Amino acid sequence: MRPKNDAVSAGAWVTDAVPCFAVVGKVNMGKSAVLATLLEEDDDRVIRISPEPGETTRCQRLSLVLDGEERLRFIDTPGFQQPVEALRAIRALHGEAGGTPGLDTLRAFVTQSRKTKRFEDECRLLEPLLEGAGILYVVDPGVPVYDSFLAEIEILRFTGRARLALLNQRGADTPAHDAAWREHLGKAFNLVRAFDAHRARFAARRDLLAALNQIDERDRDHLDATMDLLESEWRQRREQAAEHVQSFLRAALRLRENAHYAEDGPAPATARREAIQHASRRYFARVSTLERETADALLGIYRHTSVQAQAMAGFGEDLDLASDETWRRLGLTRQQLTWLGAAVGAGAGIGIDAATLGHSLGIGALLGGIGGGALAFFKGDAIPTLKLDLARVGPLGGRRVTLGPPRNANFSWVLLDSILIRYRQILSRAHARRGDGALGGDVTTESIARQLPGDRQKALARWFRAVAGDRDDTERDSAAWAALMETLETIERDL
């Protein structure tokens, strides 16, 4: 029977079926944060994280469950509170027997301490180790190697279990005491790794899990299979993300908003203007909503379940398409738009040349290129005006205003950019982060679309054109999707 988090019976922490690792260390070293990031768990009710020392007051079993099967088990422990005193007590128990205290001495220490109600936290953290769990020792390399840490290292060494030390460094700079820590840990641990729980991306998390393979070879096959599953899961997320981004773009590019007004009223011109303004406001609001919904879906895909796009700092403002700033900051440059328009236009013109068996002497491609380029050049830098259609409805003189996507060729790119920037921010957010979801200042909001290689821009431009023209083209859909997949992969790599 699976033990509950808060009431675990002795002998329930470790099982032979799954590799088990106890995460130990001094209080407030970030053990829970490491686990939250490693297991992608941002629910504070499951893994509690705060600057308050000693948040973890009891051992907690945390599992990596894939496809209904527990693949890895971590035990979050309360952390050492009195390591120096505990070490003295263990040595005293061992007495003059010679050699190093071992598991028997530690067991005796736990039994005795329970009776005397001393070393409560040390006893709790030693329980899983005595049952056979491997050790993930978390330290902050920003603090000096005090004697209390040396005592912890010594106690852990007594267990004889496979040991991996984790330097939970905070920030990109090399911590002040990194070298000293590595020297001490190198003597007592099978492996030492650096890991920033508040910044670690997928690659860092994968590398850490892979490192578990190196400290205990007995579970190599199991861990390899787990790594494969994680890779598949990650790719699957990227695919889903690409589909959401594509669906958002499709929906936005095909969005139309209607408003009605009476043509035979007292002031038809005013009524018409108001109807257009009304539809225009609804149109831009709807695009913003679509974008926010997509961002929420992306957060869900990447297991950020406790935060919504709107609540995240840096996400708070909706996409404001009526703002000049949005069009300057996002999308392609005018030059890029012109070249792209020319390339796509020329591609369409080639079809005409082929249809005439070349008798048009390339004029189709030339005109298509010039037309596409000119349109992009003259329309690409303007604040968007929505496409307007007027239609008569009913016999009583009513009119319907239909507003469509802006004619500006940059519209699609602005939308793409905004959602790609959100994607980058979501990937940058570590699961250990709690609270309002403030993003780190290291995540830029510069345009991504402008950096895309030409072939990807062309594939996307062709698809935008097909979608805007309400044409369903499976092949262009697939090409655009592939371009989006590559782009998302690049964003992950460049983080």
Add this chain to the structure above:
Amino acid sequence: MNAARRAGRRWTLADLIDFETVLARVDDDTLAGDRLVFARDIRPALGRGDESARRRDGLRAWLDHRRAQVRLDAGRAWTQGLGLLRLVLCLVMSLAGAGLVVGLCAGPAQSVHVVVFFALTLVVPWVFFVLWLGVRMIGGARRATLTRALQTIDRLARRVQGGGAAATDSASRGTPVDWQSRLADSRQPRRALQAALAGSLQRGALGFNIGLVLAFVGSLMIFDVRFYWEATPQTGSLVQSSVTLIATPWRAVWPEAVPDASQIEASRARHVSDTRQVSGTSASTAAWWRFLLMSLLVWGVLPRLLLIAGYALVERRALARLDFQAPRHRELWRRLASVERGAVATPVTDGALVLDVGGSGIRAGDIRGFLLRALRVNPQAEHRIGVLDETEEQAADAALAADPDHVVLLVEDWGLSPRQAGSLQERVRGAVGLRTPITWLVLARAEGAPAVPDADHLRRWTAFIDGLRDPATEIVGYAPGT
């Protein structure tokens, strides 16, 4: 069946057709079962690394698994139809070729104009081929055209198989699937199908050339065929240079099959008194038939064989590059191969609602460490209660009605007012029920921060709470060092 063993097998057109057919018909329940098979048998056999290859192999193995469950014959029927079409095309074209040669060789005076022979047997078919390529480039390769061609072959196959089979098939599997459009929509399947159809046309052309060769050899054996050429201007040198060029491939191997200048000149027809006179020699006749035979073999049969091989290669490469990235394929792959993450742990049920009684200003964050370490509860929500602000009172009542796991009432040590405290206890207990633990946390304030309560005050609070005789209510004095 061990589906894993089949992982890695190559895709064929029949497989693709069956795949699209079964994909259109598979239901959610079936896929849920297949997901288990996939996880158990197929996934472990898939290689690591290249995701496209994994997907190709995985879906191929899934198709084999499906085939073991249901009868699928759409792909087999279509490929049989294509095979039949190829056979018919080959036979018809070989008869056409043979008829052409017999007509040329057994014509009047059994004299063959070598230029006409060459033009009709070799040049015209190649011109047709080039024209066909041009038409394909302009619009012949459109998806609609391809779809129609596929449907025609499918109908042919169904008709040949007989109405009975079709009726059984239709009854057992529902309405036919439009796999033709589905395949024509994706690049690699379309390329494979186009190559298969183009290869079929080349088989017809090969049949035509074989018919030419056989009929030519037969005519040489049956008839006394003479060869000549004629031209109004003096074009002897042009014929000679053309012959030299055409015979380049076999000149070194079989020089006798290359007519020389004297033989070419000897076979030139001349009109004397309105009568064509062919003054060919036996040497020139022998040289011409060898030349024409080799021309048919080298410029007719051999290129067609190469084209057939080329189209087969294109088909094979297209099938080897299938990416299965159409939305329906991605959806299927996700349903089969997605990795579902389970819960990391059961949420800890120690969340507590913290109520600041009377609005002392002490925030839950200020005493969070104490709550966690001493009371083993986590302040999840906090409100003020017993204050003038109705909105705050309503918010507190709403939080109490939300069934918290634990309620902590923050009170200042000096503030015990038995009637008010008793009333509050009743209000809270009434809202959360009899079993939810209530903790009265007594504290003092020192410069706005929480501090240890006065011992006398705490004693009075303890006596009061004990007097409530509520087994799920306790009282605790704040102790920051805990």
